[in-house]
Amino acid sequence: MFGWGGRRSRLLEEFEAHIESEVAENIAAGMSAEEARRAARKKFGNTLTAAEGAQQVWGWVGLERLVQDVRHAVRQLRRDTGFFATSVIVLALGLFASTAIYAFVDAALVKPLPYRQPERLVALYEHIPVGDRYHLSYLDYQEWRKRNRVFRSLDVYRPEPVTLRNAEGAEEARGAFVSDGFFRTLGVAPSMGRDFLSGEEDVSAERVVVLSYGAWQRRFSGDTGVVGRSTTINGEPYRVVGVLPSGFHFAPVGPAEFWLTLRGRCKDNFGCFPFYGVARLKDGVTLATAAENLTGVSAELALEYRKSNRDRTSTVLPLTQAILGDTRPMLIALVSGAALLCLIGFVNVSSLLLVRTESRRREIAVREALGASRVRLTRQFIVEGFVLAGCGFAVGLALTFFSLGALKGQIPAHALAGMPYLEQMEWNARIPVFAGGVAILGGVLFAAAPVFHLLLMNMNEGLRTSGRSSSGRSWRRSGASLVVVELAITVVLLVSAGLLAKSFYRLLHVDMGISTERLAMVHVLRLGKWDDDERNLALEKELVSRITRLPGVESVSLAAEPVVGSGEGFVSLFTHFRIAGRSYVGEGNEALDQTIGMGYFETLGARLVAGRSFAATDDRTRTRVVVINETMAREEFGGESPLGRRIVSQYDPEHPAEIVGVVADLKDGALDSKPTSAVYRPFDQSPLNSFYVSFRTSQAAGAVLPSVVHAARQVDPGLIVNGEETMADRISNSETAYLHRSAAWIVGAFAGIALVLGTVGLYGVIAYSVTQRRREIGLRVALGAQRSSVYRLVMQESAWLSVAGVAGGLLCSLAATMTLRGLLFGVSRCDGVTMLTVAGVLLAASLVASYLPARRAASVDPMEALRAE
Amino acid sequence: MSTREKRTQLELMQGTLDLLILQTLAFGKAHGHAIARTIERRSDEVLQVGHGSLYPALQRLLKLGLIAAEDGVSENNRKARFYRLTTKGRGQLSAESSKWERLTSAIARVLAPAIEEQ
Numbered sequence: 001m002f003g004w005g006g007r008r009s010r011l012l013e014e015f016e017a018h019i020e021s022e023v024a025e026n027i028a029a030g031m032s033a034e035e036a037r038r039a040a041r042k043k044f045g046n047t048l049t050a051a052e053g054a055q056q057v058w059g060w061v062g063l064e065r066l067v068q069d070v071r072h073a074v075r076q077l078r079r080d081t082g083f084f085a086t087s088v089i090v091l092a093l094g095l096f097a098s099t100a101i102y103a104f105v106d107a108a109l110v111k112p113l114p115y116r117q118p119e120r121l122v123a124l125y126e127h128i129p130v131g132d133r134y135h136l137s138y139l140d141y142q143e144w145r146k147r148n149r150v151f152r153s154l155d156v157y158r159p160e161p162v163t164l165r166n167a168e169g170a171e172e173a174r175g176a177f178v179s180d181g182f183f184r185t186l187g188v189a190p191s192m193g194r195d196f197l198s199g200e201e202d203v204s205a206e207r208v209v210v211l212s213y214g215a216w217q218r219r220f221s222g223d224t225g226v227v228g229r230s231t232t233i234n235g236e237p238y239r240v241v242g243v244l245p246s247g248f249h250f251a252p253v254g255p256a257e258f259w260l261t262l263r264g265r266c267k268d269n270f271g272c273f274p275f276y277g278v279a280r281l282k283d284g285v286t287l288a289t290a291a292e293n294l295t296g297v298s299a300e301l302a303l304e305y306r307k308s309n310r311d312r313t314s315t316v317l318p319l320t321q322a323i324l325g326d327t328r329p330m331l332i333a334l335v336s337g338a339a340l341l342c343l344i345g346f347v348n349v350s351s352l353l354l355v356r357t358e359s360r361r362r363e364i365a366v367r368e369a370l371g372a373s374r375v376r377l378t379r380q381f382i383v384e385g386f387v388l389a390g391c392g393f394a395v396g397l398a399l400t401f402f403s404l405g406a407l408k409g410q411i412p413a414h415a416l417a418g419m420p421y422l423e424q425m426e427w428n429a430r431i432p433v434f435a436g437g438v439a440i441l442g443g444v445l446f447a448a449a450p451v452f453h454l455l456l457m458n459m460n461e462g463l464r465t466s467g468r469s470s471s472g473r474s475w476r477r478s479g480a481s482l483v484v485v486e487l488a489i490t491v492v493l494l495v496s497a498g499l500l501a502k503s504f505y506r507l508l509h510v511d512m513g514i515s516t517e518r519l520a521m522v523h524v525l526r527l528g529k530w531d532d533d534e535r536n537l538a539l540e541k542e543l544v545s546r547i548t549r550l551p552g553v554e555s556v557s558l559a560a561e562p563v564v565g566s567g568e569g570f571v572s573l574f575t576h577f578r579i580a581g582r583s584y585v586g587e588g589n590e591a592l593d594q595t596i597g598m599g600y601f602e603t604l605g606a607r608l609v610a611g612r613s614f615a616a617t618d619d620r621t622r623t624r625v626v627v628i629n630e631t632m633a634r635e636e637f638g639g640e641s642p643l644g645r646r647i648v649s650q651y652d653p654e655h656p657a658e659i660v661g662v663v664a665d666l667k668d669g670a671l672d673s674k675p676t677s678a679v680y681r682p683f684d685q686s687p688l689n690s691f692y693v694s695f696r697t698s699q700a701a702g703a704v705l706p707s708v709v710h711a712a713r714q715v716d717p718g719l720i721v722n723g724e725e726t727m728a729d730r731i732s733n734s735e736t737a738y739l740h741r742s743a744a745w746i747v748g749a750f751a752g753i754a755l756v757l758g759t760v761g762l763y764g765v766i767a768y769s770v771t772q773r774r775r776e777i778g779l780r781v782a783l784g785a786q787r788s789s790v791y792r793l794v795m796q797e798s799a800w801l802s803v804a805g806v807a808g809g810l811l812c813s814l815a816a817t818m819t820l821r822g823l824l825f826g827v828s829r830c831d832g833v834t835m836l837t838v839a840g841v842l843l844a845a846s847l848v849a850s851y852l853p854a855r856r857a858a859s860v861d862p863m864e865a866l867r868a869e
Numbered sequence: 870m871s872t873r874e875k876r877t878q879l880e881l882m883q884g885t886l887d888l889l890i891l892q893t894l895a896f897g898k899a900h901g902h903a904i905a906r907t908i909e910r911r912s913d914e915v916l917q918v919g920h921g922s923l924y925p926a927l928q929r930l931l932k933l934g935l936i937a938a939e940d941g942v943s944e945n946n947r948k949a950r951f952y953r954l955t956t957k958g959r960g961q962l963s964a965e966s967s968k969w970e971r972l973t974s975a976i977a978r979v980l981a982p983a984i985e986e987q
Contacts, residue, residue, distance in 0.1 A: 018900070053921055
């Protein structure tokens, strides 16, 4: 500092000497002393500018000036604490919102998969006429693996609960069946023990299990000697061979605790489709090449194995996309929302800065007259903008840092199970970098607004007048356009929030084909041989009769799969059936295969459209009967009546089933799934050892639930009874509802804040404009203008701005809602009602925002206003 | 200052001023004002040394080590800063002035025929 200051004062001294010499010379030439001095000063010009020019030669001046400017900026900001605090708070909140959301995006999109080179991993599915992401059969797995030329390795997995013995009897735990190369394909090695060996997926191999880190900690108390120990799973002894690392997760199977090999499952069963595929691409092979090769392979199989593989091709997706598919549109919506909110905050602060520039008009004019260059003045504003952005950055980042843990805690456990990568959300270097980028953007904006304003300003005018009469116009131009931008962004956010809320409402009220009130369900699993029909039937009878007798229970029934499920449970579709009397047509003849107990439709409140539901007489001694849903009736039979027609399953051609009824579509899959053909079979004709008992109650379903669980356990202590849930909970906890609800809430909150900020911004502009026009208004009133016309004058100005903002915003939202497409359900992107409501809300808000200044304007005392000059 | 006078005055090009300062200092040490006056006088008031360029030029030469500065007392008994040529500066002066002569004569040769043709 001394060097700079010293050099500067030395130079100034030198200039003084220079001027003195000139003065002496002028006097010698015959001028008066005063004249000589003035001429010398005039000739030399601005000493400060000259000193700066000379100092610049030595470099470092840039830094010196920067320090000066920063000091000056801090002084300026300190002087106006109200402004400073407001802008830092607005900035920090905007930054916090976008950085916090970014942390989620970072966890979900930047590094979601803890595998080696995850971008080379692909997910494989069967593409069948019903859809493009269906399970693989054992045959597919073997043949795809053998015949492809594009994958370094190909493996399969299957999520499936396992049963364990415990103190009370038995319980279910999350598990997964995988082929033995599964972990090697992912590039994950157990942290303890070993991976599955090649060959351990065969039926003859020893039963071995790999534990998740969580299972090792919880169920084996982190015992380091666990490898080699034996444990009982699904009633069989298994030897623990390894423990997975703590950060490992594989979302498609949820938080699986026990990893078993598939041990020849469904090996010779062509009608069994249990698996999903995952493969690692060979080096240099693109996704397109891989998809092409695999399509070729499945086409070969369709020809060779006509019975099982006809019309089946394949789908190849990047694994990241397969895992993040549902979350990506939501995250994009959230990030865009946060960005828009942040932008509104920035615009708000910019317009505050504009007001300040305006009030500093004289200061600027004086400084310029004293020789400060435009560049120097501009720098001053740029530095001020960045100092402000820097403070906002620091506060916003600190907020993010301290609240990240709390934010993570907000994600419910069931949502984390589906999105395990969010578990990894933590503070990392990318977060401050992102926040820094946003802050720099803010700084640029804050600097740009006053600088452009400065360029528009006529300096001389600023000096001459007191900056009162003409200044209003230029400020009103820049300030007003900022407010229009702000209102337009608010409209975009409001429209998005409106659309999301509406689609969430639609989702919850989607026609599920059932009545959801006072309905609950519980999952029951009988251990032991699964196809012991006598025991399965006996269990059903006993359970239904016991639960029916419970107080508060109105009706009881059961089904193989729960209504509003993930669809995951439908392992074997009712595939490749044909209608008796017709030949196999090849397309669309696949349907969900659901098994239901007596009175199921009645208990759920499903609507029978035609024919009858199952009766007690529909047992194994009679003709097989089925009920189909409306979608299937329409697709297979068009206008004809399906009643009395028979459908033939190609796996069981000896038992054609007669269609006895048609039921209105039920939501067997996820809430937002499309209607799919479904076939319902009576439990009595195809009994199962695992099913969901549904019951309707006369009071709140939650109150009856414990007694039902208790009753079920009493039937047989060896039963696994779990997953008890009311229908209302099931719907609101479903992953689809969760995604939609969070998106609607967060974007809604953003929109709310935006509305407040936008209204306040508009109020600011109008209020300022009223202050500026005080004299004009006073004059008008003095000349006889009515109060009402003053109101009109002010409100008109505000109305123009709001109308421009709303119109611009509606246009922008047409484009902006493109990003929401994936999240909208039952609502069009250009929903008229939403748009009109938003426009109405915003115009009403702007009316309020302009009423207050208008009232103040109307109460202006003309005498006072005119005298105040 | 009349309009006619103004027209005959020339602003110096960057770099040329450096050479003129060095040349001025070749006769002995001088302070800023004296340097400016000398250049103006010796050029019959054609060359005007703006202060905006004189002092940055002096600083530049100081930085390059071609001149040195010392405090002294001016003719009117005031504290002033005097500049003198260093050995390095003297070498630079002779190199630059011969380069300048070559340049001007070359430019003159190029311009000469054009003038005759008119």
